[in-house]
Amino acid sequence: MIRKPLAGLFAALILGGAWATRLSAQPAPTTGTATAAPSAADKESAAMAKAPDTPLNEEPENAPRARRPDPGKVLETAADGRGGATSFTIDMPLDEPGLIEMRKPFIGRPEFRGAWVTRMDWIVKTEGKVDAKGTREKIVTIMENARKVGLNAVLFQVRGDATTLYPSTMEPWSQRFNGTDPGFDPVKFAIGEAHKRGLEFHAYFNPVPCSEERTTTPAHKDHVFYKHCMPDSVPNWLVYQDGKPAPFNEYKWLNPNLPEVQTYIRTVVLDFVKRYDIDGIHYDRIRFPSHKVSDDPWSKARFEAGTNPDKLTYNQWQGDNITRMLTDIYGAIMEIKPKVKTTAAVWGIYDNTKLPQGRDKRIGYTWTSSGLQNYMQDSIGWVNRGCMDALVPMIYWSMGDLKPDFDELLLTFVAGIKNGRHVYGGQSVFSTTEMLREVVAANRIGAQGTVPFTLGRIARPEMMEYYRKNIYPEPAAVPDMPWKTKPKTGAVLVTVKDSSGKPVVDAHVRVSGRKDVALSSADGFCATLGVEPGAAKIEVEKAGVGKAETEAKVSVGKATRIAVTLK
Known part of the structure; x- marks a missing residue:
């Protein structure tokens, strides 16, 4: 088995920066064992390869690599040759x-x-x-x-x-x-x-x-x-x-x-x-x-x-x-x-x-x-x-x-x-x-x-x-x-502003007394999902800025947008 430092460097040089990231941070094979896929996002070319210098390389030196079965064969599992590692797959055939x-x-x-x-x-x-x-x-x-x-x-x-x-x-x-x-x-x-x-x-x-x-x-x-x-x-x-x-x-x-x-x-x-x-x-x-x-x-x-x-x-x-x-x-x-x-x-x-x-x-x-x-x-x-x-x-x-x-x-x-x-x-x-x-x-x-x-x-x-x-x-x-396709709830979109018309950041927004609290973003916007249809009570507060209460009519499968001004 290739030891971790050598494996990480080899992966970086051969497979490219993003591949090396996944090989080091989310253990996967190097050439010579199995060729693991990189992230869905970012396979880089060898010309762009960089050795990882990230704090993510924290697995032990002998961290195992993913395995590639030999062509046409299926590897046995750790479960004494049984078909899989779960109750749903344990009886899967090996041929x-x-x-x-x-x-x-x-x-x-x-x-x-x-x-x-x-x-x-x-x-x-x-x-x-x-x-x-x-x-x-x-x-x-x-x-x-x-x-x-x-x-x-x-x-x-x-x-x-x-x-x-x-x-x-x-x-x-x-x-x-x-x-x-x-x-x-x-x-x-x-x-x-x-x-x-x-x-x-x-x-x-x-x-x-x-x-x-x-x-x-x-x-x-x-x-x-x-x-x-x-x-x-x-x-x-x-x-x-x-x-x-x-x-x-x-x-x-x-x-x-x-x-x-x-x-x-x-x-x-x-x-x-x-x-x-x-x-x-x-x-x-x-x-x-x-x-x-x-x-x-x-x-x-x-x-x-x-x-x-x-x-x-x-x-x-x-x-x-x-x-x-x-x-x-x-x-x-x-x-x-x-x-x-x-x-x-x-x-x-x-x-x-x-x-x-x-x-x-x-x-x-x-x-x-x-x-x-x-x-x-x-x-x-x-x-x-x-x-x-x-x-x-x-x-x-x-x-x-x-x-x-x-x-x-x-x-x-x-x-x-x-x-x-x-x-x-x-x-x-x-x-x-x-x-x-x-x-x-x-x-x-x-x-x-x-x-x-x-x-x-x-x-x-x-x-x-x-x-x-x-x-x-x-x-x-x-x-x-x-x-x-057949939704049962809707969403409430709230934009929060202060009395001068400026967006309020990090206002607390509660919909219909729910426990979860939405926080308004840099433009005063936030969303609450899964809201039951009908009239929804909206409570908004930001310490030092003000409070407001209003209502919104929520429709199934739709997002209802309202504007709130804190005073």
Whole structure:
């Protein structure tokens, strides 16, 4: 087994910055064991590779790697050769013919059949210049491959680091397009090509990363970095560590603790949703880069100033800021396009304290990192709160002899969701048989689908043929989301201002006496979801500013907007 320091460096040099991040922070294989998929967001080219220098590298030196089954074989599990690590999968066969038979009853049933397409996958350059014709042809090929594989959805990246892959008045063009307009709208084109083939188009955003230029400054002078992340910026919008802005892995990161950042991200997302005929918005890297951030003075001051109604610890409060931001975005989307679905690629281990304990990799997960503890990412909490329609946990490990186990982790997400919303298992691309095995496991556990990383990897001829023959031999509809197609509740959107007409930040907003308290953002906006239809009482208060009470008429499936002035 490759020891941790050597493995991390080797992964960084061979696989690129983002791959190295996931290999170090969320244990996964290096070359020579298994080739794990990176984050859904950010596979970087080898030329851009950087060795990780992040505090995330905290697993022991002998942390195990994910396993790749030998082609055509299925590894036995830690459960003495039984088929899986859960009560739903323990009786799964270990041979390919047996798995094919077990898949058959699920074929043709509604299931989410997606795949990620990153921004590194679809832009074509010739001698450093963007090839518009070649890019269009590449997009057509991608969508045609998705159809041939048997998918019904694509998660197609449109924004990576506060720059866009579509025309925007808010942010500059990505350096993937050399910072210039390619002469056509590639995202509009991609949406059209997806819909021609009956594919749902989920626009995939990195909301929180600020800049890929982690050791330099962004190339484009209109970048948000120059407006709010300079040494004299007050507040500085970057995540801090040890009292100063800090890059992590391949990014500088925006700080979701700040209402200004929350409002900015919401405004960018809404601008996109308004303008494009999308089926869903899909987030990645919707978290903090480490549990050791952010110690900036503005976050600290806000934490101590009445913005913590639930009496959370500092790191819990930081995670709660992401949840509140997502709630506000969900409510705002509900107002303009209520059928648009919201999904997120999330850390593959939600809470390792609720998994089998032990540092023995055959038994427990004590050695692992997890989204809730290490990255303040309360993904299951988002779903149960109603601000997320589906999670795509990035479970980039196979079902095999050592922890982590794909099926065991997927079950923790399915079991943790209490309101019937969806989970799609995010997969690395292993052998053909292992891909089948994981799809069958997802079926039996009760997940509503799977999403491999990436489309390009399952569109290789031998993999595509296997998918069409054994995994997706018949078409299937995307599963219904009854809370969207047949909703029973609505939402209340409140904008709070003071007597002079200025937005009030961090006003406490209660709807119909509910225990949960919304906090108004930098523009005075906040959302409350899951409100029963009928008359709703709205109570708003900000110490030192004033109070107000009003009512709103809530309609099923709609967002009701009201303005409140504190006096």
